[in-house]
Amino acid sequence: HIAFCPHGPDDGCDCRKPLPGLIHQIEDALKVSAEGAWIVGDSIRDLEAGAAAGCKTALVRTGKGEKSEYKLTSHPTLADAPVFEDLATFVDWLIAQQP
Ligand SMILES: [Zn+2]
Known part of the structure; x- marks a missing residue:
């Protein structure tokens, strides 16, 4: 599933990160809970959105990641x-965590 926020900062939506609305849209579309899932992003806002939805968070250094x-x-x-x-x-690390 691909989800994106088409709004600007002044539109008052709930799907623009760091709000978790986009993650809730994905949960609704896939009929799953994101709680305990990983969110991986290059910005603090990505991680804040994930944390607000109960996700585990990881940062990558690509994109804006080094500044973040x-x-x-x-x-x-x-x-x-x-x-x-x-x-x-990240994926290599995650796979290595599996029992
Ligand atoms: Zn939005």
Whole structure:
């Protein structure tokens, strides 16, 4: 499923990150809960949206990720989120976690 927010910052929608509405749209479309799922993003807003929906959070250094990593270290609730070079590195790590 592909979901995106078509709104601007002044539109007052609930799907623009860091609000979790986009994740709730995905939950509705797939009829699953995102709670406990991973959200992987390159921005703090991505992780905040995921955390608000009960997701585990990971940051990647690609895109805006390197700038975000600097902010992440002082974030009040996300500072412990793991950081990966890119999405492939995250996936390799996640697969290695499986029993
Ligand atoms: Zn929106």
